[in-house]
Amino acid sequence: xxxxxKQMKLNIAHVWDISSATYDDxxxxxxxxxxxxxxxxxxxxxxxxxxxxxxxxxxxxxxEIGLLFxxxxxxxxxxxxxxxxxxxAREKTSRKKYEINFRAGDAENPPFEAETFDVVVTxxxxxxxxxxxxxxxxxxxxxxxxxxxIVIDGLYxxxxxxxxxxxxxxxxxTLLVERRYPKRRQYPDEIKTELPNPYGVPPKKTIEYFRxxxxxxxxxxxxxxxxxxxxxxxxFRKRIVFKPQSYLIYGEKV
Numbered sequence: 001x002x003x004x005x006k007q008m009k010l011n012i013a014h015v016w017d018i019s020s021a022t023y024d025d026x027x028x029x030x031x032x033x034x035x036x037x038x039x040x041x042x043x044x045x046x047x048x049x050x051x052x053x054x055x056x057x058x059x060x061x062x063x064e065i066g067l068l069f070x071x072x073x074x075x076x077x078x079x080x081x082x083x084x085x086x087x088x089a090r091e092k093t094s095r096k097k098y099e100i101n102f103r104a105g106d107a108e109n110p111p112f113e114a115e116t117f118d119v120v121v122t123x124x125x126x127x128x129x130x131x132x133x134x135x136x137x138x139x140x141x142x143x144x145x146x147x148x149x150i151v152i153d154g155l156y157x158x159x160x161x162x163x164x165x166x167x168x169x170x171x172x173x174t175l176l177v178e179r180r181y182p183k184r185r186q187y188p189d190e191i192k193t194e195l196p197n198p199y200g201v202p203p204k205k206t207i208e209y210f211r212x213x214x215x216x217x218x219x220x221x222x223x224x225x226x227x228x229x230x231x232x233x234x235x236f237r238k239r240i241v242f243k244p245q246s247y248l249i250y251g252e253k254v
Contacts (some may be wrong), residue, residue, distance in 0.1 A: 008080060008130065008194055009106065014063070014188060016082035024062050025087070029124065031064050036229045040068050041222060043226070044121075047219075053118040057141065058135075059107040059125030062107055063089030063100065065152075069121070070098040077117075078102040079110055108135040115144045123152040126206060127197045128187075138210040143253045151217060152223070154246035155200035203247045215251030222247055 016023075024030030031037050053074045057066035060078030062085055070076045070093070078100050080086050086102050093100045105111045107122070108129055120139040126132050139149050192198040197205070203220055210218050223246045 005130070008191060011191055012128065012187070013081040015082075015191070017084040018082075020062065020082060020084040020088050023088070029064070030062070031068075032230065036226065037068065037071075039166075039226050039229055040065075041072055043162065043221075043248070044068065044150070045072065047148060047150060049118060049148065053117065055119040055121060056110065056112070056117045056139075057100075058110060058120055058122045058139065059128070059220070060089055060102070061085045061124070063092050063102070065123050066100050067093060067096065067098060067120055069119070070100055074119070076100045077112075079105050079107055081106060103175070109138055110142050112142045114141050116142050118144055118147045119150065120147070121150040121152075124154075126151055126153045126209075127156065127200045128195070130194050130196075132196065132201070133209055133212065136213045140213050140215065140253055145253060147253045149251050149253070151206055151210075151249045153201045153206060154201065156245075200245070203249060206247075206249045210249060210251045216254045217250075217252045219250040220247060221250065 031040065053069075054228060055066070055069045055074045055076045057063070057069070057076060057078045060066050060080045061082075063078055066076045066078045066089070078086070080089070080102075081104065083104060089100070090102055093102075103111070108131055109124060120143055122139075126135070129135050134150075137151070143149065187195070188200065202242055207218060207220060227246060
C-alpha cells in the first residue's frame with residue numbers, strides 16, 4: 001500500500017511538472033496586478049500574529065503566495081512535490097531579489113520538526129491531496145502554539161452543465177481569436193478516483209478538517225473582492241468561464 005501511495009504521489013507531481021509552464025497564466029493562479037497583490041497582503045495582515053513570522057507555504061507551486069509573505073517581511077519556506085514548480089518559484093524569487101527557502105517534499109507530511117512555524121498557508125492545494133485530513137493534522141503539528149493555519153481553496157472542476165457550456169464558449173472564442181485550442185492538464189481518472197475531493201473542497205468540509213484537528217477561532221472568509229479584481233484583468237473570453245467559488249479558512253493552534 002505504501003508503494004502504491006508513493007507512486008500515486010509521483011504521478012501527481014508529474015501532472016504539476018507539466019502544468020508549471022503555464023500555471024501563472026491560468027485564471028486565479030498567477031497574481032496579475034499590484035491591486036491584487038495589495039488586496040492579498042491586506043487580507044493576510046488582518047489574520048496574522050504580530051512580529052516577523054516563520055511561514056510555511058505548503059504546496060507552494062510557483063511561489064506566488066510565499067512571495068507575498070516575503071514582501072511583508074516574514075521568513076518563508078516553500079515546500080512542493082513538483083521540481084519544475086520549484087524551479088519556477090526559485091527563478092521568480094531570485095528575479096525579485098527575495099530570499100525564500102524552497103524545498104522538495106510532500107505537503108501532506110512536511111519534513112520539519114514540530115513547532116517550527118508561526119504560519120502555515122496553502123492555496124489551491126487541499127483538493128489535490130489524497131489524505132487532506134492527515135495534511136491538516138500534520139500542519140498543526142509543525143505550528144507553534146499561537147500559530148495559524150490559512151487554507152485557500154474552492155470548487156473548481158465540477159461537471160455542471162453550466163460550467164461546461166461556459167468553458168466551450170471560452171474555448172471557441174480562443175480558437176477564433178488566437179487560432180489555437182487551449183490545452184488543459186487535468187488529473188487522469190486513475191488519480192481522481194483516489195482523491196476525496198477531485199473537483200474541489202466545499203468550505204464546510206474544510207472547516208470539518210479544522211474542527212477534527214481541534215483548531216480554534218475558525219473563520220470562513222469568502223474571496224469575492226479579490227475574485228472581482230482578478231476578473232477585471234481578464235480578457236472577455238476568460239471572464240466568460242471564470243466563476244470562482246473560492247474561500248479562505250483560518251484557524252489557530254492554542
